[in-house]
Amino acid sequence: MRDHADVRDALAELxxxxxxxxLLRPxxxxxxxxxxxxxxxxxxEHPLPAGRKGLPASDALMAVALYGEPALHVLVPRFALRAGxxxxxxVTERKGFPSRSPRGGGTGGTAYSCGGGGGGSD
Structure with missing residues (x-):
């Protein structure tokens, strides 16, 4: 943000x-x-947590204050994404990987079943 001349000028004026x-001294x-x-x-003293499970709210707040966006990715990814x-x-395309997943559940067109139907005993 400070890279924009308008923002720098507004901050300097303020x-x-x-x-x-x-009210302000250097x-x-x-x-x-x-x-x-x-x-x-x-x-x-407060490293970036690996996950939010069992983390007290005060530690989560400290992580966000110290690490910002990386902490949001770990602690509240869906909320942070939806809140902007x-x-x-x-995702960038990589050589040898399809750019889109195949339709139909990703089975390559083969239908598989996880049970149901008859079979087995008379």
């Missing part, structure tokens, strides 16, 4: 207004390093 009102560089170290420590928070993964 920051100038906040500084003039005394942080010295050592504060940025301290914040980075704190985030690194939190990330080490993440995008659907694009």
């Amino acid at each position: 920051q100038a207004g906040l500084r003039a009102a005394g 942080f010295p560089p050592h504060r940025a390093r301290t914040a980075r170290r704190a985030l690194d420590a939190l990330s080490a 928070l993440i995008t659907r993964a694009e």
